[in-house]
Each structure stands twice: as C-alpha cells, then as structure tokens.
Amino acid sequence: KQEVTQIPAALSVPEGENLVLNCSFTDSAIYNLQWFRQDPGKGLTSLLLIQSSQREQTSGRLNASLDKSSGRSTLYIAASQPGDSATYLCASSPGGGGNKLTFGTGTQLKVEL
Amino acid sequence: GAGVSQTPSNKVTEKGKYVELRCDPISGHTALYWYRQSLGQGPEFLIYFQGTGAADDSGLPNDRFFAVRPEGSVSTLKIQRTERGDSAVYLCASSLIAGGAGTGELFFGEGSRLTVL
Secondary structure, three states, rough: OOOEEOOEEHHHHHHEOOOEEEEEEEOEEEEEEEEEOOOOOOEEEEEEEEEOOEEEEEEEEEEEEOOOOOEEEEEEEEOOOOOHHHEEEEEEEEEEOOOOOOOOOOEEEEEEE | OOOOEOOOEEEEEEOOOOEEEEOOOOOOEEEEEEEEOOOOOOOEEEEEEOOOOOOOOOOOOOEEEEEEEOOOEEEEEEEOOOOOHHHHHEEEEEEOOOOOOOOOOOOOOOOOEEEEE
C-alpha cells in the first residue's frame, strides 16, 4: 500500500524567502505525482503534475521535481509572498494511471510580512 | 457553473440518521471522484465514476456508504446510519479524462462538511 509523507508539517518564513517542501512515497511504481494547494475551508487547487517519465515541471514561481527511484518529490517556491500561505499537498497516482490518488498530510505554509 | 459544485456546504446530523451529499461536476467531465478528508489529514479516496458506472469503489469504508451517478453528471453520496466517525469534509472532483494514458487534471469542489453529533 502506497504511503505518502510530507515534511515539514508546518513552516513559517518571511516574505521573499525561497523555500522547499518535501514529499516522499514508498512505492515508486507511480503514474504521476501531483501537487495541490488548499486554502482554509476550501477545496484543492491543482498546481503541478509531473508524469513518471519527467523530472520536473515549472509554473511561474513554482518548480516541482520528481525522483522516482528514491521516492521523492520537492516543491520549490521562489520569492514567497503572503498570498502563498496555504496547505500544500502532494499526491501520487498509481501505476495503472487514473486519479485514485494517495495524499500526504500536507505542509501548512505561512509567509509573514 | 464554471467549477465543481457541492451541496450542502455544511451538514449537521444526529447519529443514526441518513445523509445525502450532492456533487455537480464541470460540464463535460466524464470522470467523477469522491474523497473524504478528516481534520489534519490529506484526502482519502472513496469512489470513482467513469460515466454512469462506479469504476472503482474500493475506498468506501463499509456498506453504509453508497454513491450513484445515474445520468453521468450529478453524483450523490449516500450515508446510512451515520456514526460520529463519519464526521469529515467530503470532497468531490471531476476530470475530463481518466485512467491509463489519459489521466486528466483534477478539479475539486469546496467540499461538504459533515458533522455527526
């Protein structure tokens, strides 16, 4: 059974800092790895999706990397802003594809002025 | 609407009661997913529909939980004889394509928060 772990559970940084969120998974036979953002009381917003054959994906100030062999993914946020404050979740898709995702418990990020 | 719509946004019920939660996916999305999120946890998969049929219901915790999607659009998650442990946020998501080489981007609703007293 796939297990997804996210470290740290919570993170507080000053505005403008670059930061890295970590995600690890136990079963490397994944189809893709996805990163989501969740604001309090809201649903999830898809940020980046990395296919198993890819090493990284970029969108604006966000860059996600994937190392299947070591079971790790990182989400890099450049020049953080207060509006980036949210919970960030990573999730793996099983080897056969589809969106039956296994989620981590998330990293709660606070970017302070 | 433009996004995934879920109703009710909040539901408080008593132990033993029956509850229905509704999900209206993005128009044209063939795949629909239900997830459950407990406080401080990531979402957990419950069931997935491709069109009208439940393609994978392996995440439903027991036979008190049931979901339907009779016309391939709106879906209803039904919980019988609710228990306090059923309290959670129930999230619905849809995607344009699903499975195999066509795993589409997931769009989530804001969830239905269920509280069982």
